[in-house]
Amino acid sequence: MTVLEARGLIKDYRGIRAVDDVSLTLEHGRTVALVGQSGSGKSTMARLLLQLERPTSGEILLDGEPVARRGKRLTLYRRTVQMVFQDPFASLNPYHDVEHHLARPIRLHNPKMSADDVHRRVLHLLERVRLTPAAHVARRRPHELSGGQRQRVAIARALAPEPGVLIADEPVSMLDVSIRLGVLNLLATLQREEDLGVLYITHDLATARHFSDDILVMYRGKIVERGPADSVILDPQHDYTKTLADAAPNPDRRLAR
Amino acid sequence: MAANPIALDVPIPRRRVTLPPLTAKLATGLIIGAAIVLFGLIGPLLVQDPSRVSDVGLAGPSAEHLLGTTQTGQDVLAQLAYATRGSLIVGAIVGVLTLALSAFFGIVGAYAGGWVDEAFSLFTNIMLVIPGLPVVIVISAYVADRSLLLVSVVLAITSWAGSARVLRGSTLSLRSRDYVLASRVAGEKRWRILAVEILPNLIPLLASQVVFAVIFAILGEAGLSYLGLGASDSFTWGTMLYYAQNGLALRLGAWWWFVPPGLMLALFGAALSLINFSIDEIINPKLRSQTRAARRGWRMSREQLRKAKESTL
Ligand SMILES: Nc1ncnc2c1ncn2[C@@H]1O[C@H](COP(=O)(O)OP(=O)(O)OP(=O)(O)O)[C@@H](O)[C@H]1O
Ligand SMILES: [Mg+2]
Numbered sequence: 001m002t003v004l005e006a007r008g009l010i011k012d013y014r015g016i017r018a019v020d021d022v023s024l025t026l027e028h029g030r031t032v033a034l035v036g037q038s039g040s041g042k043s044t045m046a047r048l049l050l051q052l053e054r055p056t057s058g059e060i061l062l063d064g065e066p067v068a069r070r071g072k073r074l075t076l077y078r079r080t081v082q083m084v085f086q087d088p089f090a091s092l093n094p095y096h097d098v099e100h101h102l103a104r105p106i107r108l109h110n111p112k113m114s115a116d117d118v119h120r121r122v123l124h125l126l127e128r129v130r131l132t133p134a135a136h137v138a139r140r141r142p143h144e145l146s147g148g149q150r151q152r153v154a155i156a157r158a159l160a161p162e163p164g165v166l167i168a169d170e171p172v173s174m175l176d177v178s179i180r181l182g183v184l185n186l187l188a189t190l191q192r193e194e195d196l197g198v199l200y201i202t203h204d205l206a207t208a209r210h211f212s213d214d215i216l217v218m219y220r221g222k223i224v225e226r227g228p229a230d231s232v233i234l235d236p237q238h239d240y241t242k243t244l245a246d247a248a249p250n251p252d253r254r255l256a257r
Numbered sequence: 258m259a260a261n262p263i264a265l266d267v268p269i270p271r272r273r274v275t276l277p278p279l280t281a282k283l284a285t286g287l288i289i290g291a292a293i294v295l296f297g298l299i300g301p302l303l304v305q306d307p308s309r310v311s312d313v314g315l316a317g318p319s320a321e322h323l324l325g326t327t328q329t330g331q332d333v334l335a336q337l338a339y340a341t342r343g344s345l346i347v348g349a350i351v352g353v354l355t356l357a358l359s360a361f362f363g364i365v366g367a368y369a370g371g372w373v374d375e376a377f378s379l380f381t382n383i384m385l386v387i388p389g390l391p392v393v394i395v396i397s398a399y400v401a402d403r404s405l406l407l408v409s410v411v412l413a414i415t416s417w418a419g420s421a422r423v424l425r426g427s428t429l430s431l432r433s434r435d436y437v438l439a440s441r442v443a444g445e446k447r448w449r450i451l452a453v454e455i456l457p458n459l460i461p462l463l464a465s466q467v468v469f470a471v472i473f474a475i476l477g478e479a480g481l482s483y484l485g486l487g488a489s490d491s492f493t494w495g496t497m498l499y500y501a502q503n504g505l506a507l508r509l510g511a512w513w514w515f516v517p518p519g520l521m522l523a524l525f526g527a528a529l530s531l532i533n534f535s536i537d538e539i540i541n542p543k544l545r546s547q548t549r550a551a552r553r554g555w556r557m558s559r560e561q562l563r564k565a566k567e568s569t570l
Contacts, residue, residue: 050442078444091435095457105443157439 002063002080002164002197003027004049009058011044018044020221021058026165026197031188033208033229034201035244036218042201043086045218046169049199050083079109082163084187086170088150092142098153099138102126105160125156129186148179152186159190165197173203184211205244209233217241278535286531293525297345300338307335307492318513325513328504336492337517343493344475344525347409351474352467354413355420359466362417363424364459368432368451374425381421389415390477397486405488408481412474420466427462431455465536472529479522494518 004026011019018041047053085091102122126134129152172180215232217225224238236242311330318325324333366377481487482495497518506514
């Protein structure tokens with residue numbers, strides 16, 4: 001039962017304020033969408049939450065406790081908070097096979113597990129992301145897989161340490177339109193099965209509404225609007241959200257008119 | 258929704274290292290290179306003492322002296338064998354030192370980042386602008402007793418910086434790749450990320466830098482020796498040329514004295530360059546897609562390839 005909370009996060013890059021006073025909470029079992037245009041600071045927010053970068057100010061709390069930057073508690077944090085990257089062509093190491101990508105996180109977080117058990121877990125993970133026959137996929141290297149298959153491997157890797165929170169930074173934007181829905185549905189299924197808290201970062205209001213409980217709208221580093229998915233989309237308050245909502249195709253609104 | 262099933266019929270070998278495809282270029286390079294290395298290793302064991310003088314001076318190739326003799330009646334083949342060994346030792350020492358120095362200052366610096374990177378790259382840049390050959394000449398001129406080791410170390414110290422720069426650039430780009438971030442997110446230790454996630458992807462580049470350093474070292478040593486500033490205790494291709502030049506071999510038409518070392522130099526340089534081209538094709542796939550070998554690899558004729566290109570455009 002994990003709760004990840006960000007309070008007043010600020011991140012400056014040489015004069016640019018990429019993230020400006022953002023607070024958000026990710027709870028198990030809930031999906032929060034973070035939408036905003038390109039350059040609004042969404043990925044920066046993801047990197048801060050994953051402790052890949054330090055915030056200029058503000059704090060991150062895991063289950064009410066400030067996060068650690070080293071030692072055992074960082075290991076625990078790494079185990080609890082996982083990420084799916086945007087570009088499946090860049091997020092897998094071309095030198096290593098699929099097995100390596102999944103076995104490493106399992107080993108790291110279960111140092112005493114036997115090699116056989118690790119291998120079995122790898123196969124199980126591959127089956128869970130519907131990559132079958134698993135034994136065969138495990139021996140492939142990334143360049144032998146399609147974009148969708150790679151992204152499934154990336155999802156399996158994120159699930160390997162059995163996290164409580166998953167941050168997905170535009171997980172389907174690099175994929176062909178025809179397979180996006182499949183990957184998103186898979187994420188939704190896994191989220192339900194594992195009771196994950198998910199931060200779904202996207203440009204796309206339609207999938208944000210469909211797949212998440214709450215929506216946060218980010219504009220130039222600030223959260224300009226937040227609330228339950230339907231109300232943010234159907235009844236936008238901030239000017240920027242209105243333009244976004246108007247630009248997105250929305251069958252409900254057309255019917256209501 | 259199920260993903261596309263993955264074809265079952267192709268057996269996949271579990272390959273860890275990307276070896277360059279064995280093209281004609283690579284094969285030629287490897288065969289010539291291996292033959293010369295073998296000669297350098299075994300040759301000295303089979304021939305007579307290269308310094309032994311006799312009274313058959315400046316004789317052409319004969320059954321007794323397969324490559325003739327020098328002015329003082331020394332056997333050229335014996336000298337060539339020892340010279341090959343000497344030149345290869347220079348190449349090996351410089352190769353290893355360049356690998357160590359450039360990997361340390363280039364890769365480790367760039368990966369550590371922050372002030373370590375600043376300090377390392379400042380040092381690298383200073384070493385880079387120090388003009389190599391003049392310094393080597395000055396040092397060699399001051400030290401009277403120059404061993405092969407000294408010459409090699411001096412050559413290595415003045416030549417590693419370029420490689421370090423190249424490696425630093427690639428490491429900087431690799432360390433911010435998503436897969437490196439992903440292994441940080443997985444909780445991988447920093448040194449392990451460097452050793453297991455980054456380094457393997459640098460192997461082709463490292464290999465090509467080392468091969469280049471070896472070519473540079475052997476040619477550089479030959480240049481120094483030819484100027485009379487090389488090792489004073491060993492034979493190398495360069496010292497052979499130097500003695501041939503001093504002995505007026507060219508003017509006297511004693512081709513068997515200067516052609517063998519010159520030819521060995523040219524052949525070994527060419528062999529290493531051919532190997533390097535093949536490594537370059539892994540580093541830069543754009544080069545590969547233009548070679549005939551790649552097309553044959555796909556089992557496509559030029560015609561088929563053109564059609565395939567049209568249909569994908
Ligand atoms: N490492 C960095 N150094 C300097 N500026 C940065 C860095 N990373 C991001 N920025 C800046 O921060 C701002 C936010 O970038 P970010 O990548 O978070 O946007 P984003 O919302 O993810 O955009 P997109 O939808 O295109 O992915 C941008 O103006 C960007 O130029
Ligand atoms: Mg982004």
